Amino acid sequence: MKYVIIGNSTAAVGCIEGIRSVDNKGEIAVISSEQHHTYSRPLISYLLQGKTDLERMKYRDNNFYEKNACTLLLSQTATKINSSVRSVQLSEGEAVPYDRLLIATGSVPLIPPTPGQGTVKKQFTFLSLDDADALKKATGPDSRVLIIGAGLIGLKCAEGLHGRVKSIKVVDMADRILPSILDPEGSTLVQRHLEKEGILFYLSDTVSEYSGNTAALKSGVEIGFDVLVTAVGVRPNVSLAQNAGIEIRRGILTDSTGRTNLDGIYAAGDCCESHDISSDENRVLALLPNAYLQGECAGVNMAGGEKVFDNAIPMNAIGFWGLHIQSAGTYTGDVYRENTKQEYKLLYTKDGVLKGFIRIGKELSATGIYTALIRNRTPLDSIDFELICKKPQFMAFAAEKRREMFGITPGEEEGYLL
Amino acid sequence: MGIHYLYPDYEVLRNFDRCIACRVCERQCANDVHEYSVDIKKMAADDTKCVNCHRCVALCPTRALKIVKTDHAFKENSNWSAETIQEIYRQADTGGVLLSSMGNPRPLPVYWDKMLIGASQVTNPPIDPLREPMETKTYLGQKSTKIRRDKNGKILCDCAPQLELATPILFSAMSYGSISYNAHESLARAAQALGIYYNTGEGGLHSDFYQYGSNTIVQVASGRFGVHKDYLNAGAAIEIKMGQGAKPGIGGHLPGAKIVGDVSMTRMIPEGSDAISPAPHHDIYSIEDLRQLVLSLKKATNHQKPVSVKIAAVHNVAAIASGIARSGADIIVIDGFRGGTGAAPTRIRDTVGIPIELALAAVDQRLRDEGIRNNVSLVVGGSIRNSADALKAILLGADAVYIATSALLALGCHLCRSCHSGKCNWGIATQRPELAKRLNPNTGYQRLCNLVHAWTHEIKEMMGGMGVGSIEAARGNRLMLRGIGLTDKELEILGIRHAGE
Amino acid sequence: MVKEGQQGNRIPSGCAVSAVFQKDGRRRNGEDIIRSIGLMHERSNGLGGGFAAYGIYPEYKELYALHVFYEGEKSKERCEEFIYQNFEVHSLSKIPTRKISQITDEPHIWRYFVEPFRRRLYESQIRDEEFVSRFVIKVNTEIEGAYIFSSGKNMGVFKAVGYPEDVGEFYRLEDYKAYCWTAHGRYPTNTPGWWGGAHPFALLDRSVVHNGEISSYDANRRTIEMYGYKCTLLTDTEVITYIFDYLVRRKGLSYEEVAKVIAAPFWSTIDEQEEAEKAELSYLRNMFSGLLVTGPFSIIVGFSGGILALNDRLKLRSMVVAEKGSAVYIASEESAIRLIEPELDKVWAPLGGEPVLFTLEGGAR
C-alpha cells in the first residue's frame, strides 16, 4: 500500500500516526512545499516572542519520519492530482503514485485588495514559519507595525511583536476584537487588557488606501507604519482538490471517515469543511486539534481501519500577557453569566445541553469538563448544572458517573491474594 | 470552670518547625481538637478535647505531632491517685456512674505473663514447621466417645454438629451498632478467608452479611435484639450470651443515638430508642432454664447448629461450667475480666470477675474430674494479646480462643477507650458515616488475615519447638507450661509446675 | 530418691525394643529374645529392662496371673489381704530368680494365679476384666510399697532395674516358653531406677514396650484419666497402655482403628481419602482427639493372640519388622533380628503411623 500525503502539518502528522496504528508496512510519502521538519504552526507568535525556538517548536521529534518510515519530499509542490491513474504531479516534474491520498493543504491567507497595496515595501502575512522569520528580520526596535485584522492571528502576531517593536496598531473593520470567539462584553474586556500593554486599536475602520509607509483609513485617520501585517483571515487551500474534481463547499467536503467523493482520496485539516455539532452546521474549523483528529481518522481509514470523527466543535484557548481566553461551541440559547474579579464566564444552554462557553481569566482550570459537556451533548438534567456553572467540577456528576470515570467497577475485584 | 475544671490527661505536642499546615489533623479529628488559624497561618490544638486516639499523629505526613501524658500533677499520694481524685470530682459533678470502654486497664496480675512454654531438647526432636506438617485445625462441638457400628461392623460416623476451624482462633462477639458496618464486614470477610468464625454479638446480623453465614456465629443475648428464625439459621452456630467478662452481672446499653438506619433495622427496634439488654435473660433464672433455651434453639435450627453458652469468668465459674456442660450445650465460652466492651460502668469493669487463666484452668480440670470434658468444647477470651497467650490457653485446656481487642487493634483501634462517645476516629466504634468510612474493609480484612496468619505461624513455631505436630496434642498439655513467680496456690489452680521443677 | 510419678516426677527415656512372635503358636524359650535385646546394649543404660511373654502359663490359662513387687513384709501383708478379699487364689509363689551380681536391691517378687469372686463381680456389676483392672489400679495407687506389674491371663511381665540381658538371666527366662516375647531396654534420662518403672508396662494381658518420648503426654494423660485410669508412673508407656486398654477393651476398637486414633493421619492425608474412609478417619480423630499421640514413638503392644507394632506419624524412631516362615521379628535395629535369625524371608521398616499387626493362626490359645 502506497500512501501519499500532501501537506506536512498537523493533519499530516495525525494521518501518519493514524496509518501507523493500523499498517506498519505501507509506504508513506509526504509532500510539503515548505522546507521544514513538521512544526507547530500556532507557535510562530511564541517564536517571535522568544518563548520558543526552531528546535523546540518542532511538532514531532527529529526522528519522527524515520520512525514512521515516511519518505519526506520537502520544498515540493503538488501541482496536480491525476485521480484516474492515482498519482500526484510534483512541480519538479516527477509524478508520485498513490493507493491512498490525503489532501492536507491547509489554508491560505486572505488579502483583501486595497489601493496602493503595492507601494508598501515591508508587508507580510502571518501563517507560516517563513512568515514569522521574515517578519522577525524586517522588524526592529524602531519599527512601527500596522496589523490589519483583530482576530486570533492578528492579535497573536501583535503579542509576538510586542516588546521588539516601537508601536503596534491594529485596524479591523469589525466593531470589536476577536469577534469569532468572544461576545461584545468579552471583546471589550480583552481589548482593555491589550490596550494596557500599548496596543492601539482602530475598530469599525478599514484601510482605504496605502501609500508607501502610510495607511489612510476610511475614517480619515492616517497611520504611519514601517511594517504591515495583513491578518484578516484565511481560506481553505482547495485549488488542487478542486482541479482534480473533488467536491468543494466551504472547504473540501468529506464524510465522517475523511473520504472525499473520489475513490482513494481523503482530506483533513484546515482545507476541509467540518460538521460542528454544537451548531449543527458545516463550517471550516481551522483549529489544530480538529486538524489532528481529522488527519488521524483519515489515516486509520486509509489503512483499512475503521474510525469516524463526528463530534467536531469549535474551540479555542488563547492568552495575551497572562490573560487567558477559553471558548468552545456555539453561543446560542440561554446564558449563565458570571463576572467576578477572577473570571468572566458565559455558559450557553439550549435544548437541555451545553452549547457553548466563554471563559476569560488569569487562572482558568478544569475547562475541559465544560468542553466535554458540549462534545458529549450531556443532558444537563443528568448533572447538577447549578453547581457546575459556578465552577467546572466532578461533584456535579452523579456518583455512578464519577465511578465510571475514575473508579473500578464493583464486582470486578477478584479478591486479594495474601 | 472552677471546681469543674479537670486538667486534660494528655497534651498535643506540635513541632511547628515540622508542621506544614496541611490541616490533615484538623480534617481527621472528630473531637475538633485541631484548628487552623487563618490569620496567623498556624495550627492550634485544644487538649481538653483530645482522647489520645493517635489518629492525627498517625496521619500527620511530617511527624509534627505527638501526644504526651501531662506532667500536671496532684500532690503525690500513694493512696489517692490522680485518677481516683478526678473520678470523685466527676461524680460529684454529675452524680452519675462512671463509664469506660475496652478492657480493664488496672495493674492486676496477668497470668499469661507468668507462664512459660517448654521446648524439646535432645530426647525428643523439635519439629520444623517448614518441613513437616504442623496442624492447627480444630473442631468445636460435643465429642461422642460412643462407638456404634452398622451391621457390617463399619463405625457409624454420626456426631453432634461441629465447627471446623483452620486455626484455633475466633473473632469474638461485637455487635453491629457497637461497631461499624465496615468493622463487621472486615471481620466477616477475614473469618471466611481464614476458615474461622466471627460473632455477631447481640446486635443481629445485617442482611448484607448473610453471605458469610458459614463463618458466622450468631448470638442470642438477653435483649434478643435481631433474633428471628432466619437469623438463627443464618450462622454456623448459635451463642447464648449469659455474661461478658468486662461487666459480669450487668446488661448492656447502646444509646439511641447509635440506633440509626440499618442498625435499627438489624436490631429490630425503632430508630433512636435505647437498646437495653437486661442483666439476666428473663427466661433464664436457673440452669434448667438455660437447658430449655439450648434445646429450643437446637429445635429451631433442626439440630444442625452447635450451641455455645458464653459466661463471664466469676468466682464459681467451674461449677457453673459443669452445669452448662450437662445442659446440652456444645461449647462453653468463658470471658475473662480483662475482656473489652463498648461501654461499661468503670467500677464494674475494673473490679468484678476473675482472670481468664484461672477460670480456664479451674473449668477444664473440673470438667475432666467429672468426666464431662468431652461434652463440650471450651473457648476462652478476655484479652488474648498474642499467639503465646493463645497457645498457653490451649495448653491449659482450651480448644480455641476468642479475640476481640486484638482484632480491633489490627483494624486500627488505638485503645483510647472512648468507644462510648461514638466518635471513633478510626471508624470502628461509630455509626457516623463520615467516620465509619475510615475503615476500608479491604484494608481491614487484610490486616485481620495478616494478624491471624502471623499468630498461626508463631503457634506452629512454638508447637514445633515442643515437638507437638497437631494442636489437639497441645490441648490441655499442661506439662508444657511452667509457672514463674507464682505461689503454690496459683500453681495448684493452674495445674502446672513451677519453672525449674 | 523420687520414683517415677512421685511428686509429679516424669522421666522421659530413650530405649530399645525387640519382639518375637510365632504365628503358628509354637512356643520358644527366652534365650533368643535375651540375645536380641542384649545386642542393643548401648540403647539401654542399665536402669531398666524387661520382658513380656505370652502363652507361658498354659496350666493356669483361665486365671489372672498377678506379678507383684513388694518393698517389704508389711506391704505384702496389706496387699495379700486385699487380694484375698477379692479373689480366689488358686496358686501363689515367689517368682523364681537367679542371684547375679548385676541385679541388686531386688524387692520381694510374688506371683498369684487368681479368679475374682463371683460375688464381688455381681456386687460391682462389672465384668471381670474391668474388675481386675480397677483392682490393679487401686493397689498400685493406694497400697504403699506394693506394685502389681503384670495382671493378664496366660502371660507375664518380668522386669527389673538393670540391663535387659541381665534381667532375663535374673528371671530365668530360659525356663519359660512363649509364642510371643517382647523386650525392652531402658535409657531413662533421669535416674531413679525403680523396678516398677521398668518396662514392659502391662494392664491385664496387654503389655507395651515403647521407645520414644511423646510430646502429647499430658494431653493424653489428662484425657485418659477422665475414664478412670490413674497414671501413677507418669511414663509414656503407662499412658499408651491405658489408651490401648480404653480403646480396645472398653470402646471395642480394633487395633487398626486404634492406630487411626493414636497415630491419626494428617488432615491433609485424610482429605485425600475416599469418602467413607475419610469420614471414619475424621470421626475417630475428632472424637478421640485427646488421645492423639505426637512426638517420637515406636511401640510394640503384646496381647493374647497377637502383636502390634506402630510408629509415630513422622517415624521419628527406628523400627524394623521381619518375617521368616511363621516367625515374626520386630526390633529397634535390624541387627537385633539378624543376630537370632540371619536368614530372613522379608525385612521392612513400616511407615510412620502404619500399624503392623500379627495374630495367631487360628486365634488365641
Next chain:
Amino acid sequence: MKKIKKSDTGHEELFCNTAPSGKYSKAVRTKRVYVDEKWCLGCRLCEYHCAHANSSEKDMVRALKDRTIRPRIHIESDEHISFAVSCRHCDEPICVKSCIAGAISKLNGIVRIDKNKCVGCLTCVLVCPYAAIAPSEDGPMQKCELCTQSRTGTPACVMGCPNQAILFEEVTG
C-alpha cells in the same frame, strides 16, 4: 495484589466520540491510578504526598512548608463526599492530540508533558475532560505521570492514601 479487569467504563466517551479503534489499537497492560470514592476521606494527604514526590526535597517539611502546593492529583469535596481526581492516561488522549506544541505524548501507557516544549497556551486545560492538567509553579503545564519522573518512582498518592481509596492497578487497555 488485587487483579482488576478493565471494564467498559466509557472513559473516552466524554471527549471523543470517535469509535474506539479497539482492534487496531495496541492492547497494552498498564497500571493506572483508580479512585474508590467510597473510601476517600478527603484528608488530602494524596495532594501533599504528590507535591512532595514531585519536589526535589527528601524531607516533606523542606519541600512544602510555607508553600502553596500544586499537586497533580486533587481532591474535590463537600460535606459528605470527597474524591481524588487525576490523569486517566486515556486510551485516546485528547490532550496529546490537541497540544499545539506537540509537547504531550503517550509512551508506555503514560501521558507525559515535555515541559521544555510547552508554551502554556492551556489548550490541554480546555480539552481534558478529567481536569487533570494544570500549570506548574514555573509556568509549563504539569500532570500526573504516575510518578515515573518523581522522587518516589511509584505513585506517591497511592502510597500515601491512608484508606486504600486510591489504587494503582493493572488493567488491560
